[in-house]
Amino acid sequence: MPELPEVETVRRGLEPVLVGRRLVRVEQRRPDLRFRFPERFAERLEGTSVEALRRRAKYLLADLSSGEVLVMHLGMSGRFRVETGREAAEPGAFYYDSPPAPAHDHVVFWLSDGARVTYNDARRFGFMSLYDGATIEASPPFAGMGIEPLGTELSGDALADLFRGKRTPLKAALLDQRLVAGLGNIYVCEALFRARLSPEAPAGSLVTASGRPKAKAHALSEAIKAVLEEAVAHGGSTLRDHAQVDGTAGAMQERFRVYDREGEPCMTPGCRGVIGRIVQSGRSTFHCPLCQR
Incomplete structure (x- = not known):
């Protein structure tokens, strides 16, 4: 399972691709990953812009212009593929896992600049959900979460x-x-x-x-x-x-x-x-x- 540094590495790879872009279309190819997607998942994302991409523990948090936060967890085998024109790159492919297969492409984000970000997860232990940005710290899984080991909290x-x-x-x-x-x-x-x-x-x-x-x-x-x-x-x-x-x-x-x-x-x-x-x-x-x- 990817740990904090790997999630931070993925965040840094996705940040310049996602932040400031509008989600023109979101393709949800199955009803669930580890958990079911929230109701109207793709519909609630489409048309919003990504204002920031943060990390909390092993979670990625995309702050949306709608006021909601897209929370993503990679689970054991989740990964993202970024395609811009003829170029493709992965901000993270697993050391202990086999190369990704297209059959496990479960969510595709089509961006306003023409780029495409695909979430691939062979074991489907990852998940995506949407939370109200105003109350997210009090919502599971963040309620009761400990201090961050990077930054000033740990001593x-x-x-x-x-x-x-x-x-x-x-x-x-x-x-x-x-x-x-x-x-x-x-x-x-x-x-x-x-x-x-x-x-x-x-x-x-x-x-x-x-x-x-x-x-x-x-x-x-x-x-x-x-x-x-x-x-x-x-x-x-x-x-x-x-x-x-x-x-x-x-x-x-x-x-x-x-x-x-x-x-x-x-x-x-x-x-x-x-x-x-x-x-x-x-x-x-x-x-x-x-x-x-």
Whole structure:
């Protein structure tokens, strides 16, 4: 499943194509994806203009001139294809998935400048819906959503507030979207490795008895930001043959320090550990048992 950096990469690829354009025609080729499309989906979109394209956690949000917001989630295999004249490009094709087949083209947006944006989703775990822009923050899935890990919200102090008194393992706490929104398995593994923290340690161990953040909390917040910013800069990692608008390939998977490296030597200078894999809540966790404590 694409994580925050991949969704941000797709957003940056779509933004110059969609923003400022009018949706002349919307072709909805099936009644549902993961969920049913909202009533009169295509009709409500047609004739509106895209005023902005934002990201919240792993969701794409297109602000429309109608006052509604088109919310899109890529699920496990959702992707967009942009066609302008004779040229075609994908702001994201999946690293763990096969090339898209036209049979899985489910929604087509025809734009006022002649471009066409097609949503393809083989497994149909993604979805699209429409929300009232004035109340969207109080609407599911955004009500109760945690802080954004990029930007100014995340800090050692913020983690201390979120983790105080929690015996939940750090890995599980970081994946809880009610606490920190948008983090996924790959980048949590990478951040914990960079911060030298055990994925099995209680989340509350980052907080002092008086409720103040320990040095570990500050180290973790900085590691999360660093790995996400690096991933965005390199076009993401759970994408394969990824081409940004300028043709640059996504290559973060080549920079993994711990994820999917089971049995390989630890990359920490001076550490003689070997990367291991454990299963937490049904997900693989990669870590160094020697330097992550």
